[in-house]
Amino acid sequence: MLKGKPLLILTLCFAMVFISMANARAGDPLPSWNDGKTKQAIVDFVSKVTKEGGPDFVPVSDRIATFDNDGTMWSEKPMYIHFEGVFDRFKELVKEKPELAEKEPFKSLMAKDYAYFTAMLEKKDYLEIVGNLLGVPYAGMTVDEYNKWNKDFYATWKHSKYKVGYQNLIYQPMVELIKYLQSNDFKVYICTADEVSFLQLFSEDLYGIPPEMVMGTSIKLKYEMDGNDAVIKRTAEGQYLNNWDGKPRQIMSLLGKKPILAAGNTNGDYYMLEWVAKSKGPGLALMVYHTDAEREDKYDEHIDKTLPMMKKEGGVVIDMKLDWKTIFPAANR
Amino acid sequence: MLKGKPLLILTLCFAMVFISMANARAGDPLPSWNDGKTKQAIVDFVSKVTKEGGPDFVPVSDRIATFDNDGTMWSEKPMYIHFEGVFDRFKELVKEKPELAEKEPFKSLMAKDYAYFTAMLEKKDYLEIVGNLLGVPYAGMTVDEYNKWNKDFYATWKHSKYKVGYQNLIYQPMVELIKYLQSNDFKVYICTADEVSFLQLFSEDLYGIPPEMVMGTSIKLKYEMDGNDAVIKRTAEGQYLNNWDGKPRQIMSLLGKKPILAAGNTNGDYYMLEWVAKSKGPGLALMVYHTDAEREDKYDEHIDKTLPMMKKEGGVVIDMKLDWKTIFPAANR
Numbered sequence: 001m002l003k004g005k006p007l008l009i010l011t012l013c014f015a016m017v018f019i020s021m022a023n024a025r026a027g028d029p030l031p032s033w034n035d036g037k038t039k040q041a042i043v044d045f046v047s048k049v050t051k052e053g054g055p056d057f058v059p060v061s062d063r064i065a066t067f068d069n070d071g072t073m074w075s076e077k078p079m080y081i082h083f084e085g086v087f088d089r090f091k092e093l094v095k096e097k098p099e100l101a102e103k104e105p106f107k108s109l110m111a112k113d114y115a116y117f118t119a120m121l122e123k124k125d126y127l128e129i130v131g132n133l134l135g136v137p138y139a140g141m142t143v144d145e146y147n148k149w150n151k152d153f154y155a156t157w158k159h160s161k162y163k164v165g166y167q168n169l170i171y172q173p174m175v176e177l178i179k180y181l182q183s184n185d186f187k188v189y190i191c192t193a194d195e196v197s198f199l200q201l202f203s204e205d206l207y208g209i210p211p212e213m214v215m216g217t218s219i220k221l222k223y224e225m226d227g228n229d230a231v232i233k234r235t236a237e238g239q240y241l242n243n244w245d246g247k248p249r250q251i252m253s254l255l256g257k258k259p260i261l262a263a264g265n266t267n268g269d270y271y272m273l274e275w276v277a278k279s280k281g282p283g284l285a286l287m288v289y290h291t292d293a294e295r296e297d298k299y300d301e302h303i304d305k306t307l308p309m310m311k312k313e314g315g316v317v318i319d320m321k322l323d324w325k326t327i328f329p330a331a332n333r
Numbered sequence: 334m335l336k337g338k339p340l341l342i343l344t345l346c347f348a349m350v351f352i353s354m355a356n357a358r359a360g361d362p363l364p365s366w367n368d369g370k371t372k373q374a375i376v377d378f379v380s381k382v383t384k385e386g387g388p389d390f391v392p393v394s395d396r397i398a399t400f401d402n403d404g405t406m407w408s409e410k411p412m413y414i415h416f417e418g419v420f421d422r423f424k425e426l427v428k429e430k431p432e433l434a435e436k437e438p439f440k441s442l443m444a445k446d447y448a449y450f451t452a453m454l455e456k457k458d459y460l461e462i463v464g465n466l467l468g469v470p471y472a473g474m475t476v477d478e479y480n481k482w483n484k485d486f487y488a489t490w491k492h493s494k495y496k497v498g499y500q501n502l503i504y505q506p507m508v509e510l511i512k513y514l515q516s517n518d519f520k521v522y523i524c525t526a527d528e529v530s531f532l533q534l535f536s537e538d539l540y541g542i543p544p545e546m547v548m549g550t551s552i553k554l555k556y557e558m559d560g561n562d563a564v565i566k567r568t569a570e571g572q573y574l575n576n577w578d579g580k581p582r583q584i585m586s587l588l589g590k591k592p593i594l595a596a597g598n599t600n601g602d603y604y605m606l607e608w609v610a611k612s613k614g615p616g617l618a619l620m621v622y623h624t625d626a627e628r629e630d631k632y633d634e635h636i637d638k639t640l641p642m643m644k645k646e647g648g649v650v651i652d653m654k655l656d657w658k659t660i661f662p663a664a665n666r
Contacts, residue, residue: 061537061543064545143585187545196586196587196589197586197589200589201589204394210394211588211589211590212397212520212587212588212589212590214589218586220582221582221585221586222578222582223578223581223582223604223608228611229611229613230581230604230607230608230611232581232582232585232608239586245555245556248556248563248565249553249554249555249556249565252476252554252565253529253530253551253554253572254529254545254587255544255545256529256530256533256534256544256545256547257544257545271556271563274563275556275563275565278561278562278563280562
């Protein structure tokens, strides 16, 4: 029988174990978020949809969340990170074959005169734009060659202002939010206007989201025999533009379900956010509002439709400056 | 101290527990498959790709498997089950509006004269066919209305020969194979020429595959406001044909990865199976060969490209008659 000092030690040990367990349970899943209305709205939403027997309970199979990427998960200024590689590849091609500089879309891009593209935009030839911008520079590459090119390029690329790589340009509070949702049995997808094949290369490392849970813009692929090998090659043709109403349409087509949570930041996310904000059942629409000139950026471009809609439909606007304790992952900077 | 009879009883109890544990471990994960080369090839493949440290080990993130549906997972004769609903819907529409019978594609379908479609086929206007067959009959419906229509129709539909519902037309050995792969940390997808929205309604119940893991043919959707509701409606236009080379192209585009196992049955699966059979790393291509006139069906249609390719590339042909102990789920028949 234990008594005296040994009993005391054992009791203390148990007490310490229990305290540490209680702390872990009470641990803040969103430490980079300041306390306030926004954080509370997120926590309240997750609590109510996961509360079994509650009026807003959502079964695990329907806990779907979709997150935009540029400006929602990582910095999008001064240029979409995806386009850094794309434009570099255009330059690389012109260097290899100078005669390309006289041909479109190379000519417009080299001259930074975008009339060639704005004409397509006016005619709503969106897939023409996708093909010209994302297809042409890598056309004829196998998917493996494309993957290697991008991995190589981004391994050394640095942001012009922050002088850091892409891994250091993600928003720590949003990564925490994704982990928090996943730990509450949400299936979290990225739904981006970037090319899907591009972001699939990095999503697992950046956000803990596997490539098969990335939805994006796509270009047509081609299956062919290369000698005795079966390969998949890229073409110059656009296949799908995952922006504006293309987001909810692709989500419904691929998942067969409507998300109960969506996050975005600009007019490109308008329809995805409106769709979720207008849910009859529980639905949380989040918009990252870039209000922090000091720590990141402050801008109101391309939000003139989305910001008022969010306010009207009860969406939650994340005010970067007020709501985020830290912006970028501390360990990386 | 235990001794005598109590010790004996305790020892026997432990022995029984250990024996039952050993049995559970040794339990056959594929009880509906006859022992033989085919079953052994499957078990050997799964063993080698899951053997940590082995030369053919595949990390969990790359254990992707893709299964065709019609003729691979359930009966496809005398007609694709999906088309039972589609043709019924065409008839329903003509009944509602008899003047449609004079219009295409209603006219050809009602007359069972398919020249209208074969002309598209000859011009390779595949998306025209998809739009006419799968888009037209449900155009203007919201996705919810489409889902309800299909659930209602298939709740009572019975197979003309077997006189059973769709749940009883699945192949028990293939369902076991999917479970076996899932229990070995494979992500198993359906990759079908059926419309994705159709199969998404049933895949979880039938195969334990959630809707978001079904890839298929699709029609264009439309996002719109219906009063104050945001709804997604169907159009009459084809978006993607998931057949022939469309299968590997869609798999690569959506998953960003090549499967290490694929199963199919006809020429529609040729490219998906060839792609996997020709893998440089481990890759298992399976073809369900309908050889059982007595228990299911015996036919050689649409396999003239795929069967020789499977033999040439080291794929595994599943001989229904020889390899399957049971075909349909016993409890259901």
